[in-house]
Amino acid sequence: MPLTPTALREGINRVAPSVLEATSAPGALVTVGVKGQPLLTLPFGVADVSTGAPLTVDHTMRLGSLGKLLVSAAVVKLADAGRLQLDEPIDTHLPFPVTNPKGGTITLTKALAMLTGAATDGYEWTGTPEPAGEYVKRELARDATWEYGTGASRFVDSADTGQWRSSSFMYQVAPLVAEAVTGMPLGHYAKAEIFDPLGMHDTAWWDSPNWAAVRERCTTGHMLFGQHATPLPWMECAPYHSVGVVMTTSDFTKLMLALMSRGGVFGDNVVHTILEPRTTARSDVNVGLGVHTVGNPDAKDYCIRAVGHYAFGWWAVSLGYPNADTPFCVTVCTNLADQTDVFNPPEQYPFGILAYEIASWIRDGKVDSRGLGDRSGSESYVMGLVAADRFAGLMGADLRKEEIDAMADGTRPLGRRPAVDFDRDLFVQGFLDMRAAVRDRRVEEFLATDCPVGGVFRKLARKAWGSKNFDEPAPVRFWLHQLER
Incomplete structure (x- = not known):
C-alpha cells in the first residue's frame, strides 16, 4: 500500500531532527517528489550556526556537483536538436584547443562522463569569477593544478583509456561549447529552455539573470569538526557551472522527475543519452552524463543518483526510482561537510542517511520511525x-x-x-x-x-x-x- 503524504510527513518530522542531532548537522532541506503528487519540502535546523536563524523552505543551497546534471541536460538537449555533436572533438566550436598532453581525443561525451584523463577537481576559489572561457583557456595552456602548490599536470593518462576520474575542471569545458553554439551564457539558455519550463525558479549559476535573487537566500556552509560546526565565508569558484549552482532541493527534484518521465522538456533520446552507462565508478555504480545509476535498469530498485559537494560546506544527494510502483525522487541537502571522512559514500553522512531511509519507506510502503524516545x-x-x-x-x-x-x-x-x-x-x-x-x-x-x-x-x-x-x-x-x- 503506498504511503500517504501525511504518514510520510510525520515520519520525516520524527526522524530528521534526530539525524541532525546525532550527526551535529546544522540544517537540512528535504524534498520528496512522487509522480502525480505535489512536492513535499521540509526544512530542519538552522541556516547559520553563528546567528541561529532557522532554515526555511525559502532557503537555497549550494548543491555542488548536482549541477553537473544541469550542464549535461543542457548540452544533450542541444545535441538532440542537432546543434552540436557529442562525440566530435570538444574544441570543434571553441576558439582555442582543448587537448590532453598525454594523448587521446577529448569529446563532450568524455567530459560529461569524466573520461578525459584529467584527475583533479580544479576548485580554484575566487571572490568574483572571471568568464569561464578565459579561465579554461589559460589553465589548459598552463596545465598545472593549484592543489597544494604542486604544479602537477591536470592529466594523468590518455583521454582514450576509458578510466573514470573526477574532474570538475574538464566538466566546465562543456558549457563553453553550449555557449558557442547558442551565442548566450549557459545560465540564460538553461533558464529559458529547461528551468522556467519545469518551474525551477530558484536555480541559478553566476551567469544566470536571476543569480542575485537566488544567491541572497542561500544558507551558510559549515565545516564540521566532531561536534563543532564552523561557518564558512562565501566564495565563488572558477568552474562555476560545474560545481557552483545555487538552488533549492525542490527545484532539483523537479529536474529528476522530468528526467524520469521522458516527456515534456526531455524526450526519450535525451534521457537515454544521459542515463546510458559509459563506465563504472565503483563495482555497482554506473557512470552516465552528470548522474550515476545503480542496479538493473529493468528492476524496481533501479536508482538514478546524483551526489554534490561544495567548498567543504554543503553536501547533497538526490535519489530517483523510475521503476517504482509510482516513480519518485528524494533530494536532501545539508549545509555542512563532515571532516571526519570527507569523501565516504553518501550513505555515511546525514544527507545520505535521510535520503536512503526515506526512499526505503516509500519503496516498502511504510514508515519505520521506531525509537525509544531519546x-x-x-x-x-x-x-x-x-x-x-x-x-x-x-x-x-x-x-x-x-x-x-x-x-x-x-x-x-x-x-x-x-x-x-x-x-x-x-x-x-x-x-x-x-x-x-x-x-x-x-x-x-x-x-x-x-x-x-x-x-x-x-x-x-x-x-x-x-x-x-x-x-x-x-x-x-x-x-x-x-x-x-
Missing part, C-alpha cells in the same frame, strides 16, 4: 543488541543474566564526556532481546518488526560510535555468506 535510550539499547550479537550470534556464548548485568554495571565513558548518558537497563534489555532472536533463529524478522529501535536509529547509534559502515547487528551473516560461496 538518543540515550536508543543508543544504549543498540549497544546491547550488538554485544549480544557478538556473544550469542557470532561466538555462540550463552552468558548468564548476572554476567550481562555486570557488563552493564561496569560500563564507563572514556575520554571526553559522551553526548548522551548510558542507560544500563536498556542495554540489558537489548542484549536479552537479541539473544532471544538468535536462539529462535529469527534475527532478521526481529530487526524488521519487533525490535523497538528501527533501522535509522540503529544507524545513528553506530555512527555515534564512529562506525564507517551500517551493517545491521549480525556480522555472523558475513561468515555465513563466505560459507555459501
